[in-house]
Amino acid sequence: MLAPPRSILAMLACLIAVCSASAGCATTGATPKPFPRPGGPIGTGTPPAPSAPPPAAKPGPGSGSTTRDLGYEVTGTALGLRGAPYRDGGSDPSGFDCSGFVRYVFEQSGVKVPRTVGELYRAGHNVTGAIEPGDLVFFTTVAPGASHVGIALGGDEFVHAPSGAGQVRVERMSASYWSTRFVGARRLL
Numbered sequence: 374m375l376a377p378p379r380s381i382l383a384m385l386a387c388l389i390a391v392c393s394a395s396a397g398c399a400t401t402g403a404t405p406k407p408f409p410r411p412g413g414p415i416g417t418g419t420p421p422a423p424s425a426p427p428p429a430a431k432p433g434p435g436s437g438s439t440t441r442d443l444g445y446e447v448t449g450t451a452l453g454l455r456g457a458p459y460r461d462g463g464s465d466p467s468g469f470d471c472s473g474f475v476r477y478v479f480e481q482s483g484v485k486v487p488r489t490v491g492e493l494y495r496a497g498h499n500v501t502g503a504i505e506p507g508d509l510v511f512f513t514t515v516a517p518g519a520s521h522v523g524i525a526l527g528g529d530e531f532v533h534a535p536s537g538a539g540q541v542r543v544e545r546m547s548a549s550y551w552s553t554r555f556v557g558a559r560r561l562l
Contacts, residue, residue: 443484450478450482454532456541471490478524493509499560506525509522510524518556
């Protein structure tokens with residue numbers, strides 16, 4: 374009998390890992406309802422407004438950096454961490470919780486941010502227009518109000534560190550799970 378090609382075995386391993394993943398942000402220690410799995414059905418919730426071209430760049434924290442540059446730098450760093458495991462209280466690539474992920478990503482660009490979801494929700498300023506790359510997006514998952522945070526990628530996508538057997542991944546804000554739990558966006562850059 375012939376063994377299946379390695380590519381098929383790798384795809385099966387990924388499928389098994391994805392199917393066994395669950396999610397939530399446990400910085401509060403609460404157990405959230407299961408988050409949707411990647412590749413699951415997209416809900417009918419109203420998606421946030423698509424990203425418009427960023428306004429004129431403003432100086433950022435780094436020398437010669439602009440807000441636009443930092444937004445893309447932050448999202449690039451965040452995307453580079455896809456697949457990092459969830460770890461309650463984690464704040465480095467060996468394991469992240471949602472707010473530890475945000476803090477780590479921003480600090481890689483020299484931007485100091487608070488550590489908890491609640492502190493992050495009070496930081497920066499409220500986004501009333503289009504959500505831009507690098508904005509923080511907040512959801513209610515384990516308690517009323519903001520209890521989970523992710524980083525907007527632009528358009529309908531965000532990257533986050535879900536709990537349980539989750540890992541850093543990209544999701545759509547228009548998915549029924551997320552669209553019904555969205556509580557707001559904040560701009561730190």
